[in-house]
Amino acid sequence: NAGVTQTPKFRILKIGQSMTLQCAQDMNHNYMYWYRQDPGMGLKLIYYSVGAGITDKGEVPNGYNVSRSTTEDFPLRLELAAPSQTSVYFCASSYAKQGQETQYFGPGTRLLVL
Amino acid sequence: QQQVKQSPQSLIVQKGGISIINCAYENTAFDYFPWYQQFPGKGPALLIAIRPDVSEKKEGRFTISFNKSAKQFSLHIMDSQPGDSATYFCAARAWDSNYQLIWGAGTKLIIKP
Numbered sequence: 001n002a003g004v005t006q007t008p009k010f011r012i013l014k015i016g017q018s019m020t021l022q023c024a025q026d027m028n029h030n031y032m033y034w035y036r037q038d039p040g041m042g043l044k045l046i047y048y049s050v051g052a053g054i055t056d057k058g059e060v061p062n063g064y065n066v067s068r069s070t071t072e073d074f075p076l077r078l079e080l081a082a083p084s085q086t087s088v089y090f091c092a093s094s095y096a097k098q099g100q101e102t103q104y105f106g107p108g109t110r111l112l113v114l
Numbered sequence: 115q116q117q118v119k120q121s122p123q124s125l126i127v128q129k130g131g132i133s134i135i136n137c138a139y140e141n142t143a144f145d146y147f148p149w150y151q152q153f154p155g156k157g158p159a160l161l162i163a164i165r166p167d168v169s170e171k172k173e174g175r176f177t178i179s180f181n182k183s184a185k186q187f188s189l190h191i192m193d194s195q196p197g198d199s200a201t202y203f204c205a206a207r208a209w210d211s212n213y214q215l216i217w218g219a220g221t222k223l224i225i226k227p
Contacts, residue, residue: 040220042203042217042218043158045215103158104159105158106157
């Protein structure tokens with residue numbers, strides 16, 4: 001199993017550009033999450049999904065969009081990139097079952113907006 | 115009330131010593147308390163977790179102590195090793211939260227050889 005994979009690993013965007021961060025998992029997890037981690041800070045939840053076709057906002061959703069058309073994929077879309085979106089983005093997945101709720105994280109995408 | 119407060123922000127411990135990281139919460143609906151470990155350039159990974167029906171859980175050199183009345187839980191790393199140098203995050207999840215975790219701000223731990 002590859003676990004949770006994320007692409008790209010690193011990207012530089014100009015202000016106002018758009019991009020999609022890709023996330024895929026092969027563990028058949030129903031829950032998937034997008035977090036951002038700013039330097040020296042904890043994880044902030046951007047969006048999450050409880051299954052294909054179902055998404056919901058987290059703590060910091062502004063400036064982002066998500067979709068979940070399959071169980072495996074959960075892309076994060078940045079529209080009109082701003083310097084405040086410079087961060088490291090982590091995708092995670094988990095089961096929704098007590099005792100198996102460990103969140104498994106991808107390696108992250110480092111985004112720099114200039 | 116949804117916050118998890120983690121301290122200290124950074125910690126330096128000599129090799130072989132005990133590392134202690136503390137977290138506090140207010141929400142009595144929290145029923146799951148994991149600790150995650152993150153190495154530089156990697157995503158966080160689950161280290162150990164506890165539920166409020168026990169006061170302590172031990173896995174190797176890592177122990178979670180849980181004080182339900184004080185709404186506090188802590189991670190103890192015994193015989194700390196340089197390989198334990200990482201950032202540690204506590205988190206908590208409420209039973210009615212759709213499996214969302216509320217994260218502490220993290221503690222950067224450095225073990226000096």
